Amino acid sequence: MNRAPIALVLLLIALSLVSCGRGGDRPNVILVTLDTTRRDFLSPYNSEANTPAIGRIAAGGAVFDNAYAPMTVTRPSHATMFTGVYPRTHGVLNNTYHLSDERPLLAERFRDAGYRTIAHVGTGLFQTASGFMRGFERMNPADEKSSDATQGVERALASLQIDDGRPFFLWLHLFDAHFDYKPPVEYLPEGEWARRVPQVNHEALRAESEPRGGDVSLAFYEHARAMYAAEIAHMDDGLARLDDWLSEAGLRERTIFLVVADHGEGFEQGIFFAHAPMITEPGIAVPLIMRGPGIPPARHDELTSLTDLAPTILALAGLDPLPDGQGRSLAPLFRGETVDPAPVYFAYGADIPDEVLATRERRVAKNEIRRLAFGSVDGERRTDLDPYHFHDGIVWDGWKLVVREGEPVALYDLRTDPQTRNNRIEREQDRARDLGLLRRDYLARIPESGSGPPPVLTEEEATRLRALGYMD
Ligand SMILES: [Zn+2]
Numbered sequence: 001m002n003r004a005p006i007a008l009v010l011l012l013i014a015l016s017l018v019s020c021g022r023g024g025d026r027p028n029v030i031l032v033t034l035d036t037t038r039r040d041f042l043s044p045y046n047s048e049a050n051t052p053a054i055g056r057i058a059a060g061g062a063v064f065d066n067a068y069a070p071m072t073v074t075r076p077s078h079a080t081m082f083t084g085v086y087p088r089t090h091g092v093l094n095n096t097y098h099l100s101d102e103r104p105l106l107a108e109r110f111r112d113a114g115y116r117t118i119a120h121v122g123t124g125l126f127q128t129a130s131g132f133m134r135g136f137e138r139m140n141p142a143d144e145k146s147s148d149a150t151q152g153v154e155r156a157l158a159s160l161q162i163d164d165g166r167p168f169f170l171w172l173h174l175f176d177a178h179f180d181y182k183p184p185v186e187y188l189p190e191g192e193w194a195r196r197v198p199q200v201n202h203e204a205l206r207a208e209s210e211p212r213g214g215d216v217s218l219a220f221y222e223h224a225r226a227m228y229a230a231e232i233a234h235m236d237d238g239l240a241r242l243d244d245w246l247s248e249a250g251l252r253e254r255t256i257f258l259v260v261a262d263h264g265e266g267f268e269q270g271i272f273f274a275h276a277p278m279i280t281e282p283g284i285a286v287p288l289i290m291r292g293p294g295i296p297p298a299r300h301d302e303l304t305s306l307t308d309l310a311p312t313i314l315a316l317a318g319l320d321p322l323p324d325g326q327g328r329s330l331a332p333l334f335r336g337e338t339v340d341p342a343p344v345y346f347a348y349g350a351d352i353p354d355e356v357l358a359t360r361e362r363r364v365a366k367n368e369i370r371r372l373a374f375g376s377v378d379g380e381r382r383t384d385l386d387p388y389h390f391h392d393g394i395v396w397d398g399w400k401l402v403v404r405e406g407e408p409v410a411l412y413d414l415r416t417d418p419q420t421r422n423n424r425i426e427r428e429q430d431r432a433r434d435l436g437l438l439r440r441d442y443l444a445r446i447p448e449s450g451s452g453p454p455p456v457l458t459e460e461e462a463t464r465l466r467a468l469g470y471m472d
Helices: 003-021 052-059 074-083 106-112 149-160 192-196 202-212 218-248 306-316 331-335 360-372 429-445 459-467
Strands: 028-034 062-068 116-120 168-174 255-261 285-291 298-300 344-348 391-396 399-404 407-413
Touching: 028 074, 028 218, 028 306, 052 218, 052 255, 052 285, 074 106, 074 306, 106 116, 106 168, 106 306, 116 149, 149 168, 149 218, 168 218, 192 218, 218 255, 255 306, 285 306, 298 331, 306 331, 344 429, 391 429, 399 429, 407 429
Parallel strands: 028 168, 028 255, 062 298, 116 168
Antiparallel strands: 062 285, 255 285, 344 391, 391 399, 399 407
16 A cells, blocks of 8 residues: 555544544434324324425435324423333323433433533423433523424524534424414414414313303314414424524534424313323324434334334434433334334323322322313214223234223224224233233333332243244
8 A cells, every 4th residue: 555545544534533523423413392293283194284394304204103102291201202211210200200310311412422402492391400401501591481383493593503513402392282272373273263262271161161061062172173283383384494494504414303292182082182191092192203314215114112212313323322221223224124123102190109199190180181171072972081090001013902000991903993993802802911911021121210120921921922923
């Protein structure tokens, strides 16, 4: 080898060391969490939905059709995104729980790798005391939440423009779709209802339902859905502004853009406009969209949980996963490889210790239900779930098992019955038993924080799970 190529190689090595030291080669990452956003209200999942910006982001990236939240509660679900473990392990079981100081977080990983770490959030639930801001250098001023999507995006853009040469990790949390539904005037749906009821809030719900003995009219119900969709359209315009800025700044090709929700919202399967005690499909099924370098446009039907989010984001940025994660990186899918199949677990309340359940949390849940409840829509009852009980369960191989306070109560074939109207637990007893076993095994793999060693399966049970294609 003559001297010129050696000098060139040394120069290239030197240059790469300099850029690695600054973290300069790594992609930027934007993680948008849309609170309370059902995937069937977004255009990548429903061609009639009005979300062009999310549609554009999805068209250039990966869309996951089977992503699930672990709980339908804001703090527990976000804690799963930031730790890569289920709520029963990270211990944030409701919006009153704080994140443990001991658990490493996604933002800390990025900060330690030389990123600017920025958070702008739309609710007071993530204030510094909650533990969620650990790892962020820059956040909403003085723990102040953004008032809406427009303000959240403007604040995020102002933060991003302070460029010191490091790549950025931005967490943008938008809260607009959460009840009350009160979109800005320019987003109000057309027609008489928007003039009469420009905000769907507790007062409006009470005014509608009290004279009807707790029911609401179909017209009111449709209005509430339209108002919810209007809130989502507002968030979508915010994301359009953010995406346009990325293009103008020449950063679009160097930025991983993720859009996800912490949980959905109840409508046709709920007896109230809310999500907290629900483990129905519209409550736990979430959108999951990623665009950026190394992510070819494609749809993915693999079963995924929000536990997979942190390992995937870190892998895409070339960083090590968080320790003791319970999810897996989805990045191999973007190289045409496969990922190990895994069931997803979900819960509401089953994770909450009995002594808490018996008192405060249960009372809060009951009050929440009472405030938002309505008996039916024009006399048609929309659910057979009893929200006064606490549920958990598992999704595996196209089936969903629902367990109420330890007893299997429902089994749905999600492939033929995605609206889960047809409970097959009586007709599919073997399958229900198998999924019950899988749930028990899975619970053993996701230990409760502070609890003893997990239960051990018998050899017969292990054989059964192997036959299901789950255990190695
Ligand atoms: Zn939420």
